[in-house]
Amino acid sequence: MLKRKDAYTVAVVGATGAVGQEIIEILEERNFPAASVRLFASERSEGKRVEFMGKTLKVEVLRPDVFEGIDMALFSAGGVRSREFAPAAVRAGCIVIDNSSVWRMDPEVPLVVPEVNPGDLKKHRGIIANPNCSTIQMVLILKPIHDAARIRRVVVTTFQSVSGTGMRAMEELLQQSVNVLNMKEVSRAVYPHQIAFNVLPHIDAFTETGDTMEETKLVNETRKILGDEALRVTATTVRVPVFRGHSESLNIETEKALSPEECRALLAGSPGVVVFDVPEKNVYPVPLEVAGKDDVYVGRVRRDPSIPNGLNLWVVGDNLRKGAALNAVQIAETLIDGA
Amino acid sequence: MLKRKDAYTVAVVGATGAVGQEIIEILEERNFPAASVRLFASERSEGKRVEFMGKTLKVEVLRPDVFEGIDMALFSAGGVRSREFAPAAVRAGCIVIDNSSVWRMDPEVPLVVPEVNPGDLKKHRGIIANPNCSTIQMVLILKPIHDAARIRRVVVTTFQSVSGTGMRAMEELLQQSVNVLNMKEVSRAVYPHQIAFNVLPHIDAFTETGDTMEETKLVNETRKILGDEALRVTATTVRVPVFRGHSESLNIETEKALSPEECRALLAGSPGVVVFDVPEKNVYPVPLEVAGKDDVYVGRVRRDPSIPNGLNLWVVGDNLRKGAALNAVQIAETLIDGA
Numbered sequence: 001m002l003k004r005k006d007a008y009t010v011a012v013v014g015a016t017g018a019v020g021q022e023i024i025e026i027l028e029e030r031n032f033p034a035a036s037v038r039l040f041a042s043e044r045s046e047g048k049r050v051e052f053m054g055k056t057l058k059v060e061v062l063r064p065d066v067f068e069g070i071d072m073a074l075f076s077a078g079g080v081r082s083r084e085f086a087p088a089a090v091r092a093g094c095i096v097i098d099n100s101s102v103w104r105m106d107p108e109v110p111l112v113v114p115e116v117n118p119g120d121l122k123k124h125r126g127i128i129a130n131p132n133c134s135t136i137q138m139v140l141i142l143k144p145i146h147d148a149a150r151i152r153r154v155v156v157t158t159f160q161s162v163s164g165t166g167m168r169a170m171e172e173l174l175q176q177s178v179n180v181l182n183m184k185e186v187s188r189a190v191y192p193h194q195i196a197f198n199v200l201p202h203i204d205a206f207t208e209t210g211d212t213m214e215e216t217k218l219v220n221e222t223r224k225i226l227g228d229e230a231l232r233v234t235a236t237t238v239r240v241p242v243f244r245g246h247s248e249s250l251n252i253e254t255e256k257a258l259s260p261e262e263c264r265a266l267l268a269g270s271p272g273v274v275v276f277d278v279p280e281k282n283v284y285p286v287p288l289e290v291a292g293k294d295d296v297y298v299g300r301v302r303r304d305p306s307i308p309n310g311l312n313l314w315v316v317g318d319n320l321r322k323g324a325a326l327n328a329v330q331i332a333e334t335l336i337d338g339a
Numbered sequence: 340m341l342k343r344k345d346a347y348t349v350a351v352v353g354a355t356g357a358v359g360q361e362i363i364e365i366l367e368e369r370n371f372p373a374a375s376v377r378l379f380a381s382e383r384s385e386g387k388r389v390e391f392m393g394k395t396l397k398v399e400v401l402r403p404d405v406f407e408g409i410d411m412a413l414f415s416a417g418g419v420r421s422r423e424f425a426p427a428a429v430r431a432g433c434i435v436i437d438n439s440s441v442w443r444m445d446p447e448v449p450l451v452v453p454e455v456n457p458g459d460l461k462k463h464r465g466i467i468a469n470p471n472c473s474t475i476q477m478v479l480i481l482k483p484i485h486d487a488a489r490i491r492r493v494v495v496t497t498f499q500s501v502s503g504t505g506m507r508a509m510e511e512l513l514q515q516s517v518n519v520l521n522m523k524e525v526s527r528a529v530y531p532h533q534i535a536f537n538v539l540p541h542i543d544a545f546t547e548t549g550d551t552m553e554e555t556k557l558v559n560e561t562r563k564i565l566g567d568e569a570l571r572v573t574a575t576t577v578r579v580p581v582f583r584g585h586s587e588s589l590n591i592e593t594e595k596a597l598s599p600e601e602c603r604a605l606l607a608g609s610p611g612v613v614v615f616d617v618p619e620k621n622v623y624p625v626p627l628e629v630a631g632k633d634d635v636y637v638g639r640v641r642r643d644p645s646i647p648n649g650l651n652l653w654v655v656g657d658n659l660r661k662g663a664a665l666n667a668v669q670i671a672e673t674l675i676d677g678a
Contacts, residue, residue: 153645157496157588159538159577173536174520181517192621193628197581199498200625201588201639201653206618210599210641232645236588236653238498241580242536249496249540249575251590260549279545282531286539289532300540302549306492306571314540314575 002071002095002339007035010332011070011094013085014077015039015059016048018167019099022325023074028053030329033336040066041077067092072335074328075099090126095335097128097328101213104129104221111224114330115271116143120225121334128331133323134158134214134237134246135221137296140322141250141315144270145263146226149254149309153232156218159240159247160203161287164319165190173241195241203237212237245287246319254309260301263311267298272322277301285316293318294326341410341434341678346374349671350409350433352424353416354378354398355387357506358438361664362413367392369668372675379405380416406431411674413667414438429465434674436467436667440552443468443560450563453669454610455482459564460673467670472662473497473553473576473585474560476635479661480589480654483609484602485565488593488648492571495557498579498586499542500626503658504529512580534580542576551576584626585658593648599640602650606637611661616640624655632657633665 010027014020020041027034037052040062048059060066062081067073067089075082076099086096086103103109110120111129116139121128131139138156145151162169169190176186176196186194193200204213215235223231240247258266268275276285277299285297296317304310317323341347349366353359359380366373376391379401387398399405401420406412406428414421415438425435425442442448449459450468455478460467470478477495484490501508508529515525515535525533532539543552554574562570579586597605607614615624616638624636635656643649656662
């Protein structure tokens with residue numbers, strides 16, 4: 001458990017990646033009680049300098065013995081590094097908040113969205129998992145609806161931005177777009193098909209069932225976070241040529257009737273959620289406008305008359321902020337509040 | 340009814356639009372039995388020249404009295420012109436195949452996808468409606484499944500390209516993309532929000548229920564074409580920054596069990612459909628690769644375990660070809676075959 005202090009020594013692992021950079025910005029923005037911040041990355045980034053609260057920090061090489069004296073480490077360096085280094089960090093007395101998928105379904109690891117299941121933090125044994133980006137924004141919407149009207153089933157289709165894949169994917173979308181507009185040949189390195197001016201129904205690897213890992217994560221993590229292993233969820237996850245911000249088309253069936261008006265009122269009172277829903281004035285969330293925002297935005301709340309208690313909703317969140325970095329920092333803040 | 344002839348006089352109304360141009364190309368490609376082709380558009384396009392089968396055709400101004408002697412007119416000039424000019428064409432003895440939405444739900448007007456409900460053509464009284472682009476590609480997939488396993492419910496989310504809106508929307512996506520990549524300000528004229536590097540959950544006007552007209556069309560037209568007014572369908576239609584090709588995420592619940600393997604076999608034997616489904620080799624349809632193709636492509640056919648008889652599918656079609664121009668020409672060909 002975290003010991004109460006005035007300020008904490010914090011490590012950011014994967015400090016030069018898309019999420020790592022966002023974590024550093026968010027720690028600064030939120031005036032996180034950091035006595036010192038240490039940045040780790042692979043050899044490639046050793047010595048890079050990063051400004052933080054008026055100081056210049058140098059990026060250090062990640063090694064198993066670096067965690068001595070660090071209170072909390074926010075990992076965002078991919079599954080392989082999390083699996084390799086998180087146990088060493090925990091042995092050194094450091095609490096790991098991990099953004100990869102490797103620990104999420106471990107029954108001993110809490111998987112937490114602070115607005116949804118902060119109580120699960122108490123059970124941690126050193127590692128706390130940060131959920132998948134598309135899961136975080138969905139459970140923020142599902143939780144109040146599940147509590148009020150009991151969800152029977154969710155059918156979700158996602159529209160995920162390339163920043164979810166990382167920096168290189170953002171560069172690929174940029175470069176491919178430039179080439180298309182200049183009638184030049186397009187090359188591919190990150191995605192198996194051109195992403196510029198295209199959509200790919202393929203995020204993460206395919207499994208034996210024909211689902212992708214992303215779809216499997218969305219289903220399993222949602223059940224774990226909502227504490228309802230029987231919740232029925234089916235997902236189709238799609239990559240779209242958007243730099244930042246994930247969108248989700250949700251179809252929800254509830255046990256108790258919930259009108260669109262009641263649903264909007266419920267969500268308007270929920271932490272971390274903004275209802276943005278005046279369609280006749282073209283007010284609905286779009287990723288370009290939600291990018292950079294902390295809250296998850298919901299609009300187009302309407303009845304689905306094809307079933308007795310059906311609702312359709314459109315949910316947009318910044319996948320690098322609430323979908324990753326912000327949620328990780330909020331987990332750290334919740335640990336501090338409880339210390 | 341159409342009189343049997345060796346060749347027909349055909350008019351293309353809206354000849355300079357995105358769909359009109361495609362109709363002209365397709366008539367030529369398919370060696371349509373045209374004795375002569377006349378092209379109509381608004382004053383703006385009068386006198387424009389278009390190459391057709393080695394001849395140069397001049398675009399004429401659309402007027403109510405132009406239809407004398409024309410056997411068939413393929414309209415794609417928007418609802419206002421269809422409402423104004425189609426009745427005059429019918430009075431002149433011309434059969435109208437109309438691509439706008441104004442006649443589609445008229446009980447006296449057949450709404451036809453030739454592979455799905457060719458029999459409905461017999462009931463026409465001069466006007467035949469061409470369905471909405473997103474409807475055509477969906478019913479091609481639903482029809483064989485409905486016949487084999489009886490569909491209970493469909494939840495569909497679409498990813499629609501800007502060419503569905505027309506030429507100006509294609510130019511808007513192009514210009515906005517260039518401006519974004521050159522760090523210049525982006526202006527909007529066609530869509531209420533920037534479409535470049537963004538997605539908009541908004542196609543056509545909003546109705547009182549909070550659904551868009553596009554969503555309402557997708558539900559109502561599907562029921563009419565499949566001849567099943569009780570079919571339960573709910574839709575979310577979304578514009579994506581793709582030039583050409585609409586994609587659809589379909590979740591289908593059937594009465595009888597249908598395995599993914601059975602579903603694939605069924606669709607592989609269906610006219611107008613190509614099964615493109617080897618996900619482990621990155622084989623699934625994407626709009627960039629389906630653009631320019633006549634068939635509708637389906638992939639990612641997999642079980643939805645959240646209900647007893649659930650299937651998820653990913654469907655992509657060229658919205659200007661099968662979704663508009665090709666289907667209209669196929670209706671004309673079916674009329675000729677039956678004459």
